[in-house]
Amino acid sequence: MRWLRWAALLVCLAYLAAGQDAPSDASTEDPEGFGDFDPLEKVVQIADPIQPWNRMWFRFNDGFYYRVFRPLARPYTRYVPRTLRRGFSNMFHNFKSPVSLINALLQADVRKAGTVAGRFGLNTVFGFAGYFDLAEAHWGLEEPEEDTAQTMGRYGIGPGFYIVWPFLGPSTVRETVGLAADTFMVPRVFLFETDEWIAITAADYFNENALRLGEYESFTSGAIEPYIALRDAYIQNRQKRIEE
Amino acid sequence: MKNAHGAMPGTSRGCAGLRRQARRSGGPVALMVAAALTVGSTGPDRPRELVEGFHAALIEAMRGGDKAGYLGRFSALEPAVTETFALGFMARRSVGGAWNEFSPEQQSAYLSKYAEWSVATFAGRFKTWSGERFETLSTSREDGTVAVDTQLVKRNGDTVAFQYKLREGNVGWRVVDLHIDGVSQLALTRSQYAGVLKQEGFDGLLRTLQQKIDEQRVGSTE
Numbered sequence: 040m041r042w043l044r045w046a047a048l049l050v051c052l053a054y055l056a057a058g059q060d061a062p063s064d065a066s067t068e069d070p071e072g073f074g075d076f077d078p079l080e081k082v083v084q085i086a087d088p089i090q091p092w093n094r095m096w097f098r099f100n101d102g103f104y105y106r107v108f109r110p111l112a113r114p115y116t117r118y119v120p121r122t123l124r125r126g127f128s129n130m131f132h133n134f135k136s137p138v139s140l141i142n143a144l145l146q147a148d149v150r151k152a153g154t155v156a157g158r159f160g161l162n163t164v165f166g167f168a169g170y171f172d173l174a175e176a177h178w179g180l181e182e183p184e185e186d187t188a189q190t191m192g193r194y195g196i197g198p199g200f201y202i203v204w205p206f207l208g209p210s211t212v213r214e215t216v217g218l219a220a221d222t223f224m225v226p227r228v229f230l231f232e233t234d235e236w237i238a239i240t241a242a243d244y245f246n247e248n249a250l251r252l253g254e255y256e257s258f259t260s261g262a263i264e265p266y267i268a269l270r271d272a273y274i275q276n277r278q279k280r281i282e283e
Numbered sequence: 284m285k286n287a288h289g290a291m292p293g294t295s296r297g298c299a300g301l302r303r304q305a306r307r308s309g310g311p312v313a314l315m316v317a318a319a320l321t322v323g324s325t326g327p328d329r330p331r332e333l334v335e336g337f338h339a340a341l342i343e344a345m346r347g348g349d350k351a352g353y354l355g356r357f358s359a360l361e362p363a364v365t366e367t368f369a370l371g372f373m374a375r376r377s378v379g380g381a382w383n384e385f386s387p388e389q390q391s392a393y394l395s396k397y398a399e400w401s402v403a404t405f406a407g408r409f410k411t412w413s414g415e416r417f418e419t420l421s422t423s424r425e426d427g428t429v430a431v432d433t434q435l436v437k438r439n440g441d442t443v444a445f446q447y448k449l450r451e452g453n454v455g456w457r458v459v460d461l462h463i464d465g466v467s468q469l470a471l472t473r474s475q476y477a478g479v480l481k482q483e484g485f486d487g488l489l490r491t492l493q494q495k496i497d498e499q500r501v502g503s504t505e
Binding site: 071073 | 369371372376404407408427428439448450452453454457459460464465466467469470471472473474475476478479491492495498499502
């Protein structure tokens, strides 16, 4: 029966050769052979029922970025050394530690809560009120950023719909409620007068965004539809942080 | 299209069947054919190797970026992009159901433009080298998809997470999606393309892609 095996092999090879030369309709639809695999089935979508309103504020924020923020941030980043700007950012993050601590506890994540408490203690005492992030540099304690919107997401509360706020940018109903709650977990709200903490918060936003100067224009210039790209990137990024 | 063993030609299962047949028959020709079909398609470390090879090509293009210019980087990166990414699959997923509404000529024109846009994006973004490096952090597998977690380390120490999602198909392993800082680039493409297709139709999509390709070229030579 040796001839039968050889005949079967020849048929198999002819079949392979024919398949490579003349793909069927099915292989035209799926030439890679990935079948029904959909890499996007787990990607979250967001409702955007107030899109005209959102697009208006998107254009406003875009104009604000190019006409106000960038002209101010450029000399700031040129003349203020990066180490100093990073130090300011570390201090602002240190002051916001209660937000991460409370939310880590609300999520019953004792390990993260311990990390936040440890970082706050070490950086406040040995890092000049958090200017130096010694906790990460010397003890390997990376900052776990937790906020109220993430806690809400962990408890199954959906994002609601998409909202763009002036100056603050992309958000959702859940993120907006979470941000309002976070504001009252930061000590500066109670330590300073309203106009003072608004100024401090603005300085925090300015410094933080100046550290990422160039990222916005890089992202939007490469986008085919910047509004949609920013919206979906924001939603995906927030979803990832909830899942982590 | 499936072979006599119920597997796609060129897949490991199809080749395994061929190898079994060759062992039984003892035919040296069949062994050679089976070995040739297996080259470059399998191996547990293949996804990682593919990604690291792509990163090496990116760094190489960046190192010679100034001298080579946009067109030089494009030429250098084109084979790396087409051999690493499942561009046809990604192109079809990017337009979703609209793919079936395209005529064969439109499908062909779109696939070609999508591939050009993909290479142009890398050539436009990775212009010059100033000490950046890629690090491979880990590899994990879930439901046939391998995720290779890497990061781009900038000179100032800042990092950008690059996670490659790979599947094994007829031509071996290919990247089917790239997540940058947790954001699926394929998902971003799909939602943006949907918007353009809805408002401007097929011609508008091709026009927009060509415009983005031109912007990458002009932006790189400024």
